[in-house]
Amino acid sequence: MSLTPADVAVGLDHVHKTYGGDQPVVALDDVSAVFMRGTATAVMGPSGSGKSTLLHCAAGLDRPDSGTIRLGGTDLSSMPEKRLTELRRSRVGFVFQAFNLVGALNVEQNILLPSRLSGRRPEPDWVAEVIARVGLGDRLRHRPAQLSGGQQQRVAIARALVTRPEVIFCDEPTGALDTRTAADVLALLRSAVDQFGQTVVMVTHDPVAASYADRVLVLADGRIVRDMAQPGAERIAEHLALLGRRQPVASREG
Numbered sequence: 001m002s003l004t005p006a007d008v009a010v011g012l013d014h015v016h017k018t019y020g021g022d023q024p025v026v027a028l029d030d031v032s033a034v035f036m037r038g039t040a041t042a043v044m045g046p047s048g049s050g051k052s053t054l055l056h057c058a059a060g061l062d063r064p065d066s067g068t069i070r071l072g073g074t075d076l077s078s079m080p081e082k083r084l085t086e087l088r089r090s091r092v093g094f095v096f097q098a099f100n101l102v103g104a105l106n107v108e109q110n111i112l113l114p115s116r117l118s119g120r121r122p123e124p125d126w127v128a129e130v131i132a133r134v135g136l137g138d139r140l141r142h143r144p145a146q147l148s149g150g151q152q153q154r155v156a157i158a159r160a161l162v163t164r165p166e167v168i169f170c171d172e173p174t175g176a177l178d179t180r181t182a183a184d185v186l187a188l189l190r191s192a193v194d195q196f197g198q199t200v201v202m203v204t205h206d207p208v209a210a211s212y213a214d215r216v217l218v219l220a221d222g223r224i225v226r227d228m229a230q231p232g233a234e235r236i237a238e239h240l241a242l243l244g245r246r247q248p249v250a251s252r253e254g
């Protein structure tokens with residue numbers, strides 16, 4: 001099967017990112033990766049390996065020093081800040097470890113906030129479908145503080161889905177949840193991919209969370225050192241343990 005540009009949700013091409021200061025840190029060192037539409041990818045690696053930097057650059061929250069980042073057909077690298085902000089509101093969704101809901105707004109208002117900010121009226125049928133899918137129909141008038149952690153993360157996922165973004169970027173989406181609640185949230189993200197054709201890119205430390213993805217990329221020292229298709233939690237854990245013993249040879253495995 002040959003790839004067409006339309007199959008690609010996000011593409012990074014030879015991306016470099018160095019943080020300045022007296023002792024510059026190379027956070028991304030010539031990273032090239034393609035995230036296909038309708039798939040979930042987990043990004044893993046030791047602390048400081050560049051996972052958040054990759055996510056932030058791919059999402060247009062940060063800029064690379066060199067290299068190209070494309071969202072769909074759009075090159076983000078040289079886009080003015082104002083357009084980048086608009087693009088993030090309308091074409092990208094975010095789910096963070098700390099949920100990042102607005103405490104003064106109720107569940108429904110939180111879910112509709114990105115649409116309001118981008119000046120787009122979401123289709124009522126789609127909003128109803130998303131709310132039903134995340135199981136929050138009886139909580140719409142509640143404030144975030146009145147919800148459990150798992151329910152708050154469901155609100156964040158609904159908020160991300162409602163704008164039909166081209167990709168949802170998740171940064172440790174289950175980091176603040178217990179194992180069972182985490183499994184519910186991961187199943188929900190998985191169903192967004194399988195049922196809605198959503199694209200998900202998820203940074204995680206957890207091999208079990210990563211096993212919900214179609215593909216696992218592992219970073220070390222700002223480089224991609226593993227690229228695995230559906231490896232399963234045990235194999236992921238083995239690879240991470242090997243990395244702990246420093247095996248810097250890049251490999252691509254199916």
Ligand SMILES: Nc1ncnc2c1ncn2[C@@H]1O[C@H](COP(=O)(O)OP(=O)(O)OP(=O)(O)O)[C@@H](O)[C@H]1O
Pocket residue numbers: 019020025026027045046047048049050051052053054
């Ligand atoms: N704003 C910054 N200024 C300077 N250095 C930074 C900055 N942000 C990140 N770094 C450095 O860049 C490297 C990559 O950081 P990054 O946060 O992307 O790693 P990570 O894999 O997400 O780590 P963690 O798992 O601990 O969150 C690290 O060495 C980090 O210290």
